[in-house]
Amino acid sequence: MREQGFVVKGIWLILCLAFVGGIAIGRLSLSFVAGITFLLTLVxxxxxQRMEVKLPLSFIAAIVVFIFATIFLGEAIDFYEKYWWWDIVLHGxxxxxxxxxxxxFVFTLFEGDRYAAPPVVxxxxxxxxxxxxxVLWEIFEFAMDQWFGLNMQKSGLVDTMGDLIVDVxxxxxxxxxxxxYLSGRDVGGVHYFVDGFIKLNRRMFRKHRLGRGGRGGDGAARSGGQSRGGR
Incomplete structure (x- = not known):
């Protein structure tokens, strides 16, 4: 918890203040949304920690910002109504x-072996x-609307289908x-993201060899193995 960056800690502080402030002014709905958002950011x-996976601080920050923007800003501050594009940007x-x-996740199951399955698979x-x-998020929105009287689905079916299309x-x-990445090409600096995660969790990628940009090492190792097998 103490290792988190200032962005995450700042959001936690805002949510705690909103929770207390909502109780003080009698806006229990604000306190409820702030409390739910805070708990979800801890997930x-x-x-x-439970799975012993090391996540980059920027990665955790991105998740926390998304949850904060979706539930607290979207519902409590009503950003969904103020900005028509808010929902599209968040879902995309x-x-x-x-x-x-x-x-x-899939790459971890193969322990970083890029040859365990075709890249397209x-x-x-x-x-x-x-x-x-x-899909699970849409179910969550439906449950929140039905159980707690929120309006996360807005126009119902149209909103849900639009979200799913953007999700796909x-x-x-x-x-x-x-x-x-698996094909040896890079777009948008993805290899920095992937290789950064791999370096933090080397025990989960025992079959992966970091070469230039996370590529090349596997090919060299595989070629070497084939050459030795041939001899």
Whole structure:
């Protein structure tokens, strides 16, 4: 908890002040949303510690900012009504991120062996992971609306389907970036993100060899193994 950057700590402070302030002025709905948002921002930190996974501080910050922008700013401060593009940007950006997370998740299962499955298969699995997260989020929005009287789905079916379409588009971009990484190409500096995570969690990528930009090492190792096998 104490290792988090100033962005995360700043958001936690805002949420705590909003929680206390809501109680003080009698706006219990504000306190409720602030409390729920605060608890959800702790989830990635908790799971990372339980699973013994080291996440870059920028990675945790991005997740916390997304949760804060989606629930607190979107619902309590009513950004969804003030800015028509708010929901689109959040869903597109999060889907892109979850596409990359899905790629890392699948890549971890193969212990970093880029030859364990064709890049297109890994990308497809990453896409499925990201879209599933998007579907679960829509279920979460529906539950919050039904149980606590919020209005996260706005126009109902139209809003939900629009969000899912944006989710699929963003997830496709994230999974596509993972595909390009495995294919030895880079787009948008993705290899910095992937290689940074791998360096923090080397025990989970025992079959991965970091070469230039995370590439080249595996090929050299595989070629060497084939040469020795030939002899």
């Amino acid at each position: 990635p930190v908790y799971f990372a 950006g999060s889907a892109l991120g979850f596409g990359l997370i899905g790629f890392l 890994v990308a497809f699995m990453a896409l499925n992971f990201a879209v599933t997260i998007g 588009a963003g997830a496709s971009l994230g999974a596509g970036a993972g595909y390009l």
